[in-house]
Amino acid sequence: MSWWERAYLFEIVRGLSITGGVFVKNMFRWMTFRKGALTTYYPEETRADYAPRNRGKHVLTQRPDGSPQCIACNMCATVCPAKVIEIEAGFNPDDVAHPKYPVRFEIDYSRCIFCGLCVEACPEDAIRMVKEVPNLPTYDRSNMWLSLDELLNWNPQSDVAKPYPPAPRRQSH
Amino acid sequence: MIQDLVIYVAYIGYAVSVLLVFGTILTWVERKQAAIMSDRIGANRAYVRIPFTQVKLVWLGLFHGLADGLKMLLKEDFKPNSYDSFAYAIAPWVVFTPVLLVFAVIPFGGTLNPGTLFHAVPVVSDWFGDRTYPLQIASLDAGLLVVFAFGGLTIIGAMLAGWSSSNKFSLLGALRAGSQLISYELVMGLTVLGLIVIYGTVDLGAIARQQSGVLLGFLPAWGIFLQPFAAILFLTAAIAENKRIPFDLPEAESELIAGYYTEYSAMKMGLFMFAEFIEIAIIGALFTTLFLGGYNLPFMTDAGFVLPGGYQIALSHWLVVLLQLIVFLVKVLVVCSFQILVRWSLPRFRYDQLLRFAWKFMFPLALANLTVTAVVVWALQA
Numbered sequence A: 001m002s003w004w005e006r007a008y009l010f011e012i013v014r015g016l017s018i019t020g021g022v023f024v025k026n027m028f029r030w031m032t033f034r035k036g037a038l039t040t041y042y043p044e045e046t047r048a049d050y051a052p053r054n055r056g057k058h059v060l061t062q063r064p065d066g067s068p069q070c071i072a073c074n075m076c077a078t079v080c081p082a083k084v085i086e087i088e089a090g091f092n093p094d095d096v097a098h099p100k101y102p103v104r105f106e107i108d109y110s111r112c113i114f115c116g117l118c119v120e121a122c123p124e125d126a127i128r129m130v131k132e133v134p135n136l137p138t139y140d141r142s143n144m145w146l147s148l149d150e151l152l153n154w155n156p157q158s159d160v161a162k163p164y165p166p167a168p169r170r171q172s173h
Numbered sequence B: 001m002i003q004d005l006v007i008y009v010a011y012i013g014y015a016v017s018v019l020l021v022f023g024t025i026l027t028w029v030e031r032k033q034a035a036i037m038s039d040r041i042g043a044n045r046a047y048v049r050i051p052f053t054q055v056k057l058v059w060l061g062l063f064h065g066l067a068d069g070l071k072m073l074l075k076e077d078f079k080p081n082s083y084d085s086f087a088y089a090i091a092p093w094v095v096f097t098p099v100l101l102v103f104a105v106i107p108f109g110g111t112l113n114p115g116t117l118f119h120a121v122p123v124v125s126d127w128f129g130d131r132t133y134p135l136q137i138a139s140l141d142a143g144l145l146v147v148f149a150f151g152g153l154t155i156i157g158a159m160l161a162g163w164s165s166s167n168k169f170s171l172l173g174a175l176r177a178g179s180q181l182i183s184y185e186l187v188m189g190l191t192v193l194g195l196i197v198i199y200g201t202v203d204l205g206a207i208a209r210q211q212s213g214v215l216l217g218f219l220p221a222w223g224i225f226l227q228p229f230a231a232i233l234f235l236t237a238a239i240a241e242n243k244r245i246p247f248d249l250p251e252a253e254s255e256l257i258a259g260y261y262t263e264y265s266a267m268k269m270g271l272f273m274f275a276e277f278i279e280i281a282i283i284g285a286l287f288t289t290l291f292l293g294g295y296n297l298p299f300m301t302d303a304g305f306v307l308p309g310g311y312q313i314a315l316s317h318w319l320v321v322l323l324q325l326i327v328f329l330v331k332v333l334v335v336c337s338f339q340i341l342v343r344w345s346l347p348r349f350r351y352d353q354l355l356r357f358a359w360k361f362m363f364p365l366a367l368a369n370l371t372v373t374a375v376v377v378w379a380l381q382a
Helices: A009-031 A075-079 A117-121 B002-037 B064-074 B085-105 B122-128 B143-164 B168-199 B204-210 B228-241 B266-291 B317-343 B351-381
Strands: A057-060 A085-091 A100-108 A127-130 B304-306 B312-314
Touching (some): A009 B002, A009 B317, A075 A117, A117 A127, B002 B064, B002 B085, B002 B266, B064 B266, B143 B204, B143 B266, B168 B204, B168 B228, B168 B266, B204 B266, B228 B317, B228 B351
Antiparallel strands (some): A057 A127, A085 A100, B304 B312
16 A cells, blocks of 8 residues: 555545435536436336346247247256246137147246246247246245236237247237 | 522523433434435324324424333333342433533523613513623533533443443443543543633633634634534543544444443433433533534624624624523534534444554544644734
8 A cells, every 4th residue: 555545534535425426416516407326226227237148038029920839849848957837728619830838938037047048949939038037026926927818918019930920819819 | 699590590490401302302303304315204103192183293303202201111111130239220320410410511692681681661670670691591700510420420331331230331331431431531631621622721611712712803712613523532532522423332232232231221221322312412512512603693793793794784682692592502503413424424434443543542632732732822912
């Protein structure tokens, strides 16, 4: 340490002026009715600036007619290290190309580790991850299961994989 | 006289309510200021719901203090299996009471003349006659000495708490508190000695009155301009007396859990905390009285403003008294806020550094300050 730093007082004044400066700056913002904090009033307010690379939530992609692209092959559920995906397959003889479809597709977000292996494993590009996060805080663990309805609400207006806009979803299942 | 009784009961009520309000508000100020300093929002969850409605009053988190108090009151009052349960029971009060008493000698305003104040109501003004009262609960000649005497009592409380808790952490905390408080009490006394040499009195009311003048024609004659060095040393020693970061060795969480009040719970622990917060206000009041001119605004007298160019602005007695009370409170709040700024900016000392800082750094500086002051005062008088 130089003698300047050893004198202690000057460095303390420098430190106090840094913290005091931040205080004055933020206080001025609050007093002029602007926000002087980097954090948010969670849960009333969630931050809008998640990084585009954030992978916080699963979505199931849809065919142009709105049905899930998933063929209920269970590969994602098999590869999932946390074993959080539960799929119940159904059979639809009318749809010759894709007779197998998921009746139930649920993800337990209380255990999901967001590794993205399900996305890697999917042969149909049916499951993807987006930057948003689901509204997880809750008083009951059972509320942290996301079902097919919530996973299918992803409707991008342009996607290279599929022609858009999609037709309205079938109501048959 | 019955008039004196009325006035002093009013003073005591004012002082106690000011201290209790400060003690409560400062917990909120500390939370919020720390949050704003670190780009956060701070406590904002506690609310009071108006009964039978869904209207929730949050008020910027002001009710967190209320929630804290309720928690302290409702918690189990744990008693350790101690060999000295009496000392254990009175220790929080030994810490808390002197802190409240110190405020008795601090002047929180100029001179009150009830006769002039209530001149619109002849009954009251005739009853008071031309009696005047300084706005100070006890205008003792030994004011500053009383402050130090009561300040020294808190050491006993901390030591009692540590000894009677039957806990090694408490004992260590009490030992640390004892040595730290005694060391810094000495520094504090020496720094104030310089002021006493200049003012020639230890009566805090007289000290505050002497600071109403003007230095060199424009500077208010505040202690901080006469003794800038002593002001810094005094504030440092006072923060150390209050055992707050960076001097919180007696209650260092990471080493001693909570130091000498580890074994205290519920309202007894609350008393220790409350005493600490009130002491912030007391330090603010002392620093204001000694170094920031007390209740004085620059160029303001009991009659009104007297500006340097010879201008005078006469103020009514009501206005002057109110202005003095408010000025004092605002100055105290600013000093409190500065202490909180220090507490959230600086890291804690190591224990050997703490004592070395007191004895090898501050003690010689305080002595040098006193010597220089004494020589200058002697040269000016000769």
